Structure formats: C-alpha cells, structure tokens
C-alpha cells in the first residue's frame with residue numbers, strides 16, 4: 001500500500017537521491033531534478049522509457065520538456081506528499097540516464 005514516507009524512512013530513501021542532484025521542492029512535499037540531455041531526441045527517448053515504467057507502476061511524473069531539458073517533480077497526490085513510489089521512480093529515472101545520452 002502506498003503511504004506517506006515516515007520520518008525514519010526519509011533519510012535512507014531520499015539521501016542517495018539528494019546526493020544525485022534531486023532537491024526538495026519549496027513549500028511542497030515533493031522532489032525535483034532538472035535533466036539536460038545532448039539533444040531533443042535523447043531527452044524524448046529517455047522520457048519514453050520513463051513513461052513505460054510509470055505506466056507499469058501506475059505512478060506518473062509531473063514533468064515538462066523544453067528542447068533538450070526535462071524538469072521533473074515527483075510527489076504522490078494520493079497521499080499528499082512523498083511516498084516510496086517517488087523514490088523508486090526517481091531511481092529509475094537516474095538509472096535510465098546511462099542509456100539516454
């Protein structure tokens with residue numbers, strides 16, 4: 001079941017992401033990261049791969065794309081803040097980078 005991250009689980013799940021370029025959104029329980037690719041095709045190809053995982057996990061990003069930049073915000077509206085699903089999708093986004101450039 002999806003639930004809000006507890007105080008104890010935040011560190012272990014979020015600290016590795018903070019070390020990897022993710023930051024907290026101001027005034028909101030959400031994480032954000034800006035990805036910059038070599039080209040629009042690389043950006044869109046990465047988004048396409050992420051979209052397949054998002055559908056599979058029924059957990060979807062808030063994101064926008066301008067040319068080769070993708071701005072991502074992750075949060076779980078169903079619980080009103082961050083859940084383990086957000087950390088999982090963030091890790092997947094980072095791991096898919098290696099095949100996107």
Ligand SMILES: C[C@H](O)[C@H](O)[C@H]1CNC2=NC(N)=NC(=O)C2=N1
Pocket residue numbers: 058059060061062074075076077078079
């Ligand atoms: C109805 C549907 O299951 C929900 O809206 C799901 C879909 N994808 C979702 N994605 C995200 N990021 N947060 C959610 O709370 C969420 N909820």
